[in-house]
Amino acid sequence: MKKYDAFLLDLDGTVYWGKEEIPEAVTFVKTLKSKGLPYLFVTNNSTRTKEAVADQLSGFGIPCTPDDVLTTSIATASYIKARKPNAKVLYIGEQGLQQAMQSAGFTYEEEHPDFVAFGMDRQITYEKYAKACLAVRSGAAFVSTNPDVALPNEHGLAPGNGALTSVITVSTGVKPVFIGKPEPIIIDLALEKLATTKRRTLMIGDNYDTDIMAGINAGLDTLIVHTGVTSAEVLKTKAVQPTYALNSLSEWTFHE
Amino acid sequence: MKKYDAFLLDLDGTVYWGKEEIPEAVTFVKTLKSKGLPYLFVTNNSTRTKEAVADQLSGFGIPCTPDDVLTTSIATASYIKARKPNAKVLYIGEQGLQQAMQSAGFTYEEEHPDFVAFGMDRQITYEKYAKACLAVRSGAAFVSTNPDVALPNEHGLAPGNGALTSVITVSTGVKPVFIGKPEPIIIDLALEKLATTKRRTLMIGDNYDTDIMAGINAGLDTLIVHTGVTSAEVLKTKAVQPTYALNSLSEWTFHE
Incomplete structure (x- = not known):
């Protein structure tokens, strides 16, 4: 596994299931935080505010402020503003x-x-x-x-x-x-927000057709985690594979 | 002009414009009535009842009962019932x-x-x-x-x-x-309702893409009247032409 300087994470199916956190993801994000590695939660949800999303994640014990959340609504505003x-x-x-x-x-x-x-x-x-x-x-x-x-x-x-x-x-x-996944627009905005580049950043998600395709479309390395939509079996049928495929985020190895 | 035994007529742009009748169309329908030639108003409008449509046409002096009206809602009910x-x-x-x-x-x-x-x-x-x-x-x-x-x-x-x-x-x-125009389904149901056949029936309307195409798709002869949507210029660009094209229904010649 390559060393990455920044991480983009999907939400539902990746860090939580509905109203329940995914423990391995909670630990993963805590590790990012403790290592000082920048991360951003990138969600196609447009109905909730970044504050509401951050509150939910904090409730799961995930270190998160509103500025750590990029919703498609915020991305749409950025797109228009530019x-x-x-x-x-x-x-x-x-x-x-x-x-x-x-x-x-x-x-x-x-x-x-x-x-x-x-x-x-x-x-x-x-x-x-x-x-x-x-x-x-x-x-x-x-x-x-x-x-x-x-x-x-x-x-x-x-x-x-x-x-x-x-x-x-x-x-x-x-x-x-x-604006949202699988379009690359939201990923480009995420990179800009984290002041990082595509080569140094990893896109993580559970849904091949949205999360992984967004990463691929934007030119990032991608990690699919089989805790949500796309099973390992379905993944096999895809022509373009993600960079990494894991059963859970506890399998990720950080470089020191 | 061939002799037809039954007539299907579009409404808006063919027999009236919004809240105003088209005088030549009123005369045309009165002539159908006096000659005992069956006719049916065939409309893509699904929101109004046949009674409401018949009331409007009667208000224009057009001889019309609710049974002379086939809306897409009634046609949809017939389609399901069959x-x-x-x-x-x-x-x-x-x-x-x-x-x-x-x-x-x-x-x-x-x-x-x-x-x-x-x-x-x-x-x-x-x-x-x-x-x-x-x-x-x-x-x-x-x-x-x-x-x-x-x-x-x-x-x-x-x-x-x-x-x-x-x-x-x-x-x-x-x-x-x-169910509605340009699909042939509503036209087939209209023929059934009038107990007529495609060869003996003429479809009349102002809109090439809906009225005329519905007639063509159902295998009827068609008459476009340039009192509504499709101009003579636009009509020239169409690959399949209607059987007749008139500026108004006063130009139609009935066989004795």
Whole structure:
């Protein structure tokens, strides 16, 4: 195992399962902390604020401040800010997206926005879709937090943000820029935030199609951990393999 | 011009514009009536009941009863009924769809429906989408009233039913059977309702991509009338031409 100077970690299936921590991951992050190795939690969740995520992780005994969390909502705000610092944005999403847009200093604008920013919104309405479609048809740039098509809930698989976004895509014929995994955009932003480079950084996650593909797409070494979505059997079927595959993060060897 | 025994007519852009009748179309339908030639109004609108449509047309002086109207909601009910007379259906849509499903005698069922029937719903919610996705993932047949991606309103083009439907399609990976134009299903049902055949029936409409393509797809002769969506210039660019193209329905010659 190579020596890495910085680590990007997925959340669900990698450091916790729903409301339960993964002990080996807790120990792993504590080790990163004690060694002074920078890390960032990179999540496709756009509905929660970084404070809410940090609170949850702290509750698991994982050393984490809000600045250690990069949600797709924050990444979406960074993406827009790099293109237009004082952007007028029509944003549709839950608290995580709203807070990210407001913290970035963007003006909420329905009539002539520079950007339409769409994220998971369980309060979605036809009126919100209609406003977004009109703005996209009028030339607003169209960004969406993440392309996940399904989201597990207590009943089964409900629609994810990629599915909700498709109303605007199908109606206008304009495809959004997706910010989240497996797109490399969020990984590039994570590297920037940690002031590290792709060669010195390892991307860690349990889901081949999102976490590992994001790392591969961004040019990072990747570590898949079989504590979540992708089993070792399924992994075998993939044409491009991750750099490392482990059953749990306790198997990782740190260089002194 | 050939002699036809039955006529299928689109509504918006063909017999009226929004809240205003097209005088030549009113005269045309009155002539059909006086000659005893059967006709049916075939509309992709799924939100209104056939009674509401007949009332509107009667208000324009067009001879019309509810039985002269085939909406995509009624067509969807007929399609399901032909496959399972006592179907349990999870239906999502406005009054037109609700009434059509209830009149057909279907039971509304969320847990284990035989069919998910989706139509334009300006009260759409995430919960409705989640229920539909679960049912489709559990094997319910998936039908949608019409594939229109955009719907004009006072501000511009808002999402149509085809765009709203895409949430379920993208999330589950299951494509719906679309009932409305340009699909031939609604035309076949119209022929059945009028007890006529494709060779003896003319499909009339203003929109090449929906009305005329539906006629062509179902094997009927078609008449495009340039009172709505498709101009003569745009029509020239189409590979398959309608049987007739007229500036208005006053140019139609009836055989004695």
